[in-house]
Amino acid sequence: MIIKIQGEIDHHTSEALREKIDKAYERYNAKNIIFDFSEIPFMDSSGIGVIMGRYRNSSQKGGQVAIVHLQPQIERVFQLSGLYKIIHRYETIDEALKMLQ
Amino acid sequence: MQYENEMKIEFMSKSQNEAFARVVVAAFVSQLDPTLEELSDIKTAVSEAVTNAVIHGYENGPGMIYLACRLEGNETYIEIQDKGKGIEDIKQAMEPLYTSKPELERSGMGFTVMETFMDVVEVRSIPGEGTTVYMMKRLHSV
Numbered sequence: 001m002i003i004k005i006q007g008e009i010d011h012h013t014s015e016a017l018r019e020k021i022d023k024a025y026e027r028y029n030a031k032n033i034i035f036d037f038s039e040i041p042f043m044d045s046s047g048i049g050v051i052m053g054r055y056r057n058s059s060q061k062g063g064q065v066a067i068v069h070l071q072p073q074i075e076r077v078f079q080l081s082g083l084y085k086i087i088h089r090y091e092t093i094d095e096a097l098k099m100l101q
Numbered sequence: 102m103q104y105e106n107e108m109k110i111e112f113m114s115k116s117q118n119e120a121f122a123r124v125v126v127a128a129f130v131s132q133l134d135p136t137l138e139e140l141s142d143i144k145t146a147v148s149e150a151v152t153n154a155v156i157h158g159y160e161n162g163p164g165m166i167y168l169a170c171r172l173e174g175n176e177t178y179i180e181i182q183d184k185g186k187g188i189e190d191i192k193q194a195m196e197p198l199y200t201s202k203p204e205l206e207r208s209g210m211g212f213t214v215m216e217t218f219m220d221v222v223e224v225r226s227i228p229g230e231g232t233t234v235y236m237m238k239r240l241h242s243v
Contacts, residue, residue, distance in 0.1 A: 011152040012116035018206070042123075042141070044148040048208035073141035080217055081210055
């Protein structure tokens, strides 16, 4: 499943976001998730919580999570969080798709 | 003479105001002509502090959040205060990955983000009275 989010991710927006993602994840019976961050200009640590939670759901199904097109500000929040140990980062969606297959 | 400016605002403790607060501070700091990176560092730190006030200070209930921002030369001072429940153990609260509300899928990285993106972060809190976060960032571009 490829998820493209548009807009800022903070505590306020993360609640609805989480719900939407989980619904779609179930409906399409997806396993792997690719997050396309190209249209996310801002994310704080609330976004880390969202990605961690989705990683948990996906790994229970034996899936993996990848992120692509990170903006520099968000990249630094990711680095801090240590999420790169469990989540793969790719430059493009094609690259992520290849690696996840 | 050294450049000086200051502003203070107060707003209700609502998650909608997390974006409002960081945008206001960014707009105010912009007069120093910081780099995009410095500006997003400040926005992220403000977002974390205000989110803490909303979720932990007031536990998503009613209350006011007080924000002050002062520019002195190339230094930006930011103060974010709530009159909520306060923090019993500040040291523990500031530990990376510690969260008092794991059920909310919080990452526990709020203070770590503030400390990484700002030059100084200080927290004062009295249980039952509230919490104030003081932050300072030196703008090297100025």
